[in-house]
Amino acid sequence: MDGVFDEELTVEVKDYAKKLGAALTGIADANLLNETLEAGFRPMDVLPGCCSLVVMSLHIPDGALEIMRRGKAAYSYNLFGYAYLNRELDVLIYHMSNFLEEHGYATVPIPARGTAYGAPKKGYGMISFRHAAVAAGLASFGLSGIALTKEYGSRQRFVAVPTTAPLTPAEKLLDQQDVCDGCLECVKHCPAGALTLNPPHECRMGGKTYRYARSHHDKCLHQSRGLSTKVWQGAAFNPKVDVPYEEHPSPELFYEQLWHRRDGGIRISEIAESTYGATLCGRCMAFCTQGHEAMKRRLKPDQRTTGYADDLVIQKDGALKALVPKCKPFN
Numbered sequence: 441m442d443g444v445f446d447e448e449l450t451v452e453v454k455d456y457a458k459k460l461g462a463a464l465t466g467i468a469d470a471n472l473l474n475e476t477l478e479a480g481f482r483p484m485d486v487l488p489g490c491c492s493l494v495v496m497s498l499h500i501p502d503g504a505l506e507i508m509r510r511g512k513a514a515y516s517y518n519l520f521g522y523a524y525l526n527r528e529l530d531v532l533i534y535h536m537s538n539f540l541e542e543h544g545y546a547t548v549p550i551p552a553r554g555t556a557y558g559a560p561k562k563g564y565g566m567i568s569f570r571h572a573a574v575a576a577g578l579a580s581f582g583l584s585g586i587a588l589t590k591e592y593g594s595r596q597r598f599v600a601v602p603t604t605a606p607l608t609p610a611e612k613l614l615d616q617q618d619v620c621d622g623c624l625e626c627v628k629h630c631p632a633g634a635l636t637l638n639p640p641h642e643c644r645m646g647g648k649t650y651r652y653a654r655s656h657h658d659k660c661l662h663q664s665r666g667l668s669t670k671v672w673q674g675a676a677f678n679p680k681v682d683v684p685y686e687e688h689p690s691p692e693l694f695y696e697q698l699w700h701r702r703d704g705g706i707r708i709s710e711i712a713e714s715t716y717g718a719t720l721c722g723r724c725m726a727f728c729t730q731g732h733e734a735m736k737r738r739l740k741p742d743q744r745t746t747g748y749a750d751d752l753v754i755q756k757d758g759a760l761k762a763l764v765p766k767c768k769p770f771n
């Protein structure tokens with residue numbers, strides 16, 4: 441961004457985000473994203489005169505993911521990793537948009553989940569929050585395509601508020617190796633084979649090149665919306681009815697699958713909790729090595745063998761080792 445930044449407002453914005461409960465906050469230079477994202481999905485397309493994006497994240501409680509890794513239940517993740525978390529993220533967006541508007545700047549509050557009805561391109565949000573998180577210096581891409589941070593690995597969801605406020609952007613972007621160790625656990629654990637690295641998707645931003653898996657939208661959705669029994673096999677809240685996968689289902693067929701062929705129990709739970717398909721998968725997030733490592737770094741040493749006793753062992757040299765997860769990878 442050319443011109444002068446409003447340092448004072450930048451500090452106020454970050455403080456405000458913290459007060460609202462954001463786990464991480466950063467400022468992305470809109471121009472970085474204008475250069476990287478496709479026409480129609482750039483900050484300049486969404487908000488004329490957009491200078492900056494306020495990027496905020498909320499951490500997914502480790503317990504919600506760890507209980508799935510232990511093959512017990514997908515219920516906690518559905519709410520605290522998705523449905524409720526999205527509502528909390530929407531609260532951040534709502535208040536941050538009002539805050540900036542009260543300071544005399546334009547914004548666009550983009551909802552935390554989903555894409556606009558009738559969006560011009562399938563699978564594209566108004567702005568890609570993962571790219572915004574990378575541009576804000578908060579995250580880098582994992583090979584999974586998920587934006588990983590040093591603080592929480594894969595275990596967070598992001599939002600970004602585009603604004604005309606001239607906020608001071610991040611000085612430095614993270615490298616991919618800063619957060620992803622290339623272990624491929626994410627790809628191995630995908631029940632749909634939806635992540636392809638041959639060849640990877642390439643993204644250039646701020647003079648850096650990031651490579652990550654191309655994700656098959658429909659295959660991922662098939663798992664995420666509770667049409668498959670494969671996701672968290674045996675765990676409570678995992679669908680019991682397998683609906684055969686079909687390429688490019690029409691809206692009519694998709695509706696039919698969701699409301700007539702899917703596990704009835706799951707349909708009911710969706711209405712009650714707005715959990716949107718009940719399983720939501722998220723295995724690429726749950727099994728990301730760096731998400732698990734970040735959790736271990738945060739736990740007090742004496743908690744590492746109690747809270748997650750069936751998951752971690754302390755070796756003779758004091759190092760922690762993760763036991764082989766109970767859910768086997770899909771090959």
Ligand code: B12
Pocket residue numbers: 477522552553554555562563564565566567568569570571584585586587588594595596597598599635641653654655656657658660661664720721722723724725
């Ligand atoms: C649409 C969408 C999806 C789609 C498409 C994903 C995608 N590749 O973009 C599907 C349904 C597959 C999906 C799945 C998931 N999602 Co999603 N999703 C979104 C959403 C709403 C928009 C993403 C977007 O704009 N992408 C557009 C472009 C810029 O992304 P892209 O990587 O370059 O990919 C595009 C092109 O490169 C191309 N492409 C990529 N691969 C290939 C392959 C081929 C063959 C071709 C032709 C093209 C192509 O098409 C892609 C778009 O479909 C965002 C919210 C938001 N507004 O950002 C959440 C978001 C990305 N999802 C999120 C999550 C967590 C998930 C899931 C774990 C499911 C879950 N439990 O929530 C999985 C993870 C799958 C994965 N490993 O990527 C989080 C990620 C958080 C993080 N830490 O990074 C977000 C940011 C939501 C949020 N508020 O936090 N998601």
Ligand code: SF4
Pocket residue numbers: 629630631632633634635655659660661663664720721722723724725
């Ligand atoms: S959410 Fe599940 S189906 Fe989708 S890419 Fe990740 S592991 Fe695969």
Ligand code: SF4
Pocket residue numbers: 582583584585594619620621622623624625626627727728729730731
């Ligand atoms: S599981 Fe491994 S390869 Fe995949 S994103 Fe995480 S650290 Fe990177």
